Amino acid sequence: MSDKQKKATAYWKENVRYLFLLLFIWFAVSYGAGILFKDALNNIKIGGFQLGFWFAQQGAIYVFVLLIFIYVRLMNRLDKKYGYDE
Amino acid sequence: MNDVQLWTYVLVALTFGLYIGIAIWSRAGSTKDFYVAGGGVSPLANGMATAADWMSAASFISMAGIIAFAGYDGSVYLMGWTGGYVLLALLLAPYLRKFGKFTVPDFIGDRYYSKTARIVAVICALLVSFTYVAGQMRGVGLVFSRFLEVDINTGVVIGMVIVLFYAVLGGMKGITYTQVAQYCVLIFAFMVPAIFISIQMTGNPIPQLGMGSTLNDGSGTYLLDKLNGLSTELGFAEYTSGTKSTIDVLAITLALMVGTAGLPHVIVRFFTVKRVKDARKSAGLALLLIAILYTTAPAVAVFARTNMINTVSNQDYTSMPDWFTKWEKTKLIRFTDKNGDGKIQYVADASKNELVVDRDIMVLANPEIANLPAWVIALVAAGGLAAALSTAAGLLLVISASVSHDLIKKVFVPTITEKGELWAARIAATGAVVVAGYFGINPPGFVAAVVALAFGLAAASFFPAIVLGIFYKKMNKEGAVAGMVVGISLMLFYMLKFKFGIFDGGKEAVPGLAKDWWFGISPEGFGTVAMMVNFTVSIVVMRFTSAPPQNVQEIVEDIRIPSGAGKASGH
Numbered sequence: 001m002s003d004k005q006k007k008a009t010a011y012w013k014e015n016v017r018y019l020f021l022l023l024f025i026w027f028a029v030s031y032g033a034g035i036l037f038k039d040a041l042n043n044i045k046i047g048g049f050q051l052g053f054w055f056a057q058q059g060a061i062y063v064f065v066l067l068i069f070i071y072v073r074l075m076n077r078l079d080k081k082y083g084y085d086e
Numbered sequence: 087m088n089d090v091q092l093w094t095y096v097l098v099a100l101t102f103g104l105y106i107g108i109a110i111w112s113r114a115g116s117t118k119d120f121y122v123a124g125g126g127v128s129p130l131a132n133g134m135a136t137a138a139d140w141m142s143a144a145s146f147i148s149m150a151g152i153i154a155f156a157g158y159d160g161s162v163y164l165m166g167w168t169g170g171y172v173l174l175a176l177l178l179a180p181y182l183r184k185f186g187k188f189t190v191p192d193f194i195g196d197r198y199y200s201k202t203a204r205i206v207a208v209i210c211a212l213l214v215s216f217t218y219v220a221g222q223m224r225g226v227g228l229v230f231s232r233f234l235e236v237d238i239n240t241g242v243v244i245g246m247v248i249v250l251f252y253a254v255l256g257g258m259k260g261i262t263y264t265q266v267a268q269y270c271v272l273i274f275a276f277m278v279p280a281i282f283i284s285i286q287m288t289g290n291p292i293p294q295l296g297m298g299s300t301l302n303d304g305s306g307t308y309l310l311d312k313l314n315g316l317s318t319e320l321g322f323a324e325y326t327s328g329t330k331s332t333i334d335v336l337a338i339t340l341a342l343m344v345g346t347a348g349l350p351h352v353i354v355r356f357f358t359v360k361r362v363k364d365a366r367k368s369a370g371l372a373l374l375l376i377a378i379l380y381t382t383a384p385a386v387a388v389f390a391r392t393n394m395i396n397t398v399s400n401q402d403y404t405s406m407p408d409w410f411t412k413w414e415k416t417k418l419i420r421f422t423d424k425n426g427d428g429k430i431q432y433v434a435d436a437s438k439n440e441l442v443v444d445r446d447i448m449v450l451a452n453p454e455i456a457n458l459p460a461w462v463i464a465l466v467a468a469g470g471l472a473a474a475l476s477t478a479a480g481l482l483l484v485i486s487a488s489v490s491h492d493l494i495k496k497v498f499v500p501t502i503t504e505k506g507e508l509w510a511a512r513i514a515a516t517g518a519v520v521v522a523g524y525f526g527i528n529p530p531g532f533v534a535a536v537v538a539l540a541f542g543l544a545a546a547s548f549f550p551a552i553v554l555g556i557f558y559k560k561m562n563k564e565g566a567v568a569g570m571v572v573g574i575s576l577m578l579f580y581m582l583k584f585k586f587g588i589f590d591g592g593k594e595a596v597p598g599l600a601k602d603w604w605f606g607i608s609p610e611g612f613g614t615v616a617m618m619v620n621f622t623v624s625i626v627v628m629r630f631t632s633a634p635p636q637n638v639q640e641i642v643e644d645i646r647i648p649s650g651a652g653k654a655s656g657h
Contacts, residue, residue: 012646016557019176026172030165035335038158042326048298048308053326056161057153057384058294061168061377068175068370075180075366075648084649086361 166342275469
């Protein structure tokens with residue numbers, strides 16, 4: 001395998017690791033907190049919100065936005081590290 | 087003419103003038119301009135355009151109303167239609183931008199080195215986009231007929247002419263910059279009444295927080311607790327609990343997320359930016375701009391539901407305010423005094439309930455219910471039109487590109503000149519507007535059902551084929567085509583059986599079939615199952631057939647590296 005290919009494979013591996021991490025959070029806030037564990041979380045109240053309901057109608061969406069911007073930062077750093085930025 | 091009508095005419099005329107001005111300023115000169123706006127759109131402009139493209143009449147007019155009546159169950163739309171952008175940003179947009187062609191069938195056709203794959207993709211794209219666009223035209227007609235009191239069909243025709251003008255003239259370039267303007271109009275129109283009502287009811291100017299605050303009436307009760315109380319008192323489920331089964335909520339949410347990420351008119355927007363890193367960033371900006379509306383909508387839903395119950399429940403019919411009678415005229419509010427006491431009984435029990443309120447009117451009627459000034463009410467009309475027109479234009483472009491680029495140029499007449507292709511694109515766009523307008527005027531009774539089908543179809547076909555194409559180098563054409571065909575057929579079968587009841591004697595049979603749902607999953611959520619079947623079939627078939635050629639595997643290696651994207655090209 002040439003150096004160029006090795007570099008590409010290493011870059012891809014790190015990229016996929018980030019994806020797993022970010023998608024785990026994506027799953028946890030929506031399917032976890034907003035759906036599967038909502039009844040348990042609804043016992044906790046913050047202001048007028050039951051927590052499970054809040055995640056389903058507000059919280060999950062805020063986290064989604066954050067996730068994409070974190071991804072953008074991580075990938076920009078990764079591109080620089082491997083010399084793929086332009 | 088009253089104040090509201092005057093303001094509506096002024097605001098609608100101003101915004102339409104703006105859209106037409108932009109269209110003239112940004113005419114398309116080449117096929118590249120027409121398909122991908124020349125490939126040089128800034129991430130922010132693309133983010134705004136994507137947001138306007140995505141937020142349709144359904145998001146603007148219907149969604150808050152649906153949530154107001156469904157409570158917690160409405161969360162499936164909120165999470166489903168935003169969470170899809172995470173998938174889009176992480177799994178699709180950067181790689182498709184690097185690939186650098188014009189359309190989604192372009193990617194499927196090249197990656198799977200097959201005309202069959204391309205044609206299957208074109209059929210899916212056309213089916214998805216046509217069903218969607220008919221709904222948008224209907225939305226235009228609805229707004230016109232209620233606020234300008236013209237005939238609903240005249241409304242549809244006016245909408246057709248406007249879209250025709252800037253979509254045909256400007257292509258993607260014209261559409262992009264009008265969508266930027268339309269985003270500003272629609273978000274302003276959505277937020278202003280929401281803020282007004284939030285202050286009115288809770289004293290908090292931020293609707294997202296107002297929803298969780300105490301009421302302004304000095305009682306110290308939380309708004310959500312109050313609404314839960316009112317709902318149970320009238321026999322409805324608690325607002326924050328919902329009635330759907332957990333597995334169904336899971337399936338619908340996932341189907342909507344995956345469907346969102348697989349919709350061609352959204353994906354194609356990411357072909358218009360310069361670099362791969364711009365595609366990532368602009369997906370983030372798009373979701374941020376969408377989230378402003380999507381986190382406000384549940385607040386609007388809570389305000390509207392509470393206000394409505396307070397206004398009508400057990401009140402004298404004769405004491406109803408102006409808006410009530412106006413909407414009654416459109417038959418979107420219906421009252422029958424079953425027990426003859428002259429009061430309105432609005433309860434869950436169907437045999438005693440006397441009031442039927444169409445879910446679609448909640449956002450449009452909300453400012454009137456809250457007694458807001460005339461210009462705010464008119465603003466909502468302009469916003470609804472912006473939402474419907476921007477989405478319609480984006481869809482029309484996908485339709486015209488599918489015909490002129492994917493069918494004429496890539497399959498039937500490969501020798502066509504650039505000029506010829508541009509003309510073909512314009513003619514196809516015109517044809518598409520006319521067909522969409524026809525369905526807007528004569529809506530098939532199942533428009534809403536078919537829009538749900540569009541998400542299922544996108545989830546069952548495009549999403550697995552594209553994701554496997556990027557993340558699984560060894561995926562071959564046999565696997566991808568088999569997966570798409572089986573996925574889409576299964577989805578169609580399930581919808582026809584459980585949504586239209588065609589195997590069991592038609593529409594009347596549908597409610598009785600719910601007990602036979604596979605795994606207890608509704609047709610709306612079945613896209614999740616069909617998607618998983620697609621993945622499985624693709625991988626199994628691939629194992630028994632030959633690996634893709636070396637040059638295709640090299641394409642896959644190349645799209646994984648972000649640098650050197652260049653501009654989108656048709657070759």
